[in-house]
Amino acid sequence: MARADLLLALVRSGAGGDELAFRRAAEALIAEENAKKHKVLASQLSDALTKRRASGATVSPLSRPQESAGLFHEIEPMRRLTDLVLPSLVRQSANGLVEEHHRRDLLRSHGVEPRHRVLLEGPPGSGKTTLAEAIASEIAVPLLTVRYEGLIGSFLGETASRLDALFSAVRTRPCVLFFDEFDAVAKERGDTHETGEIKRVVSSLLLQVDRLPSHVIVIAATNHAELLDRAVWRRMQIRLSLPSASRSGKIEWLRAWSTRTGVVFGKTERTIADRLRDVSYAELEDFATDVQRRQILGGFDSDPASVTEGVLKAWVNRARPDTDG
Structure with missing residues (x-):
């Protein structure tokens, strides 16, 4: 009912x-x-x-399905917040957002809506996309990632028209609408190098975000927060900064991943973190999956330490290429 x-x-x-x-x-x-x-x-x-x-x-x-086709990619989120290594304030904010949506009926009984506009900023590989997926998973809604190749057009007014179709398509379904590299469509309008068309797109985008109901959670991520229009900051109810992967963060992530997957590295997490000191969390997950893959292919008799060492050597060489040539 x-x-x-x-x-x-x-x-x-x-x-x-x-x-x-x-x-x-x-x-x-x-x-x-x-x-x-x-x-x-x-x-x-x-x-x-x-x-x-x-x-x-x-x-x-409301937009017809063919009008919004190609404007976003939908996935069923699988990651959980407990799987992520996050600064305490970021974790607290994310958990608070999830609680608001789980208890939205209580909030609405007092005339208050749950927050639903989030800005994530941080370097590449710091976990912005993963955090968006985890929030969608905790709230049990699909993750819709905007596809800029389908959104941005070359003709006057085309991008704004596609923005209309995108927002019309998502307005009537609970979801997380994720804009990666948000600065691609929300650049500072005061930039004299940008065209009038871009400025109109930003204005249209901000207006559409304002009109979204709270069951559509907009999460915008950027590696270049300084490029965003100042009005974007005002509209975002939650603004979170994700740092680069620290040594302690990598150790924590490796331990959690090993516990979750059952994969034994055969080397201490500290050793691995020290030898991969320049990688991001996203790259660290790729490394761990490489180890898992080699262990599966090597069979149950393979030595975990030897497998991990082989993958580590490849990754160290990849992380520090020879620049003499």
């Missing part, structure tokens, strides 16, 4: 002629039915909302 507050909001806004409030209540109702796997009802409600505009109302139409 639909939430009583949504039905009440729908009737009140419809009776009062508040089209924006009506649309938001209707989209939240559709999202709830989608979350319950009531696909037929959700589709019928979407069609009814789309037809409402044709009758003269000012409600924006």
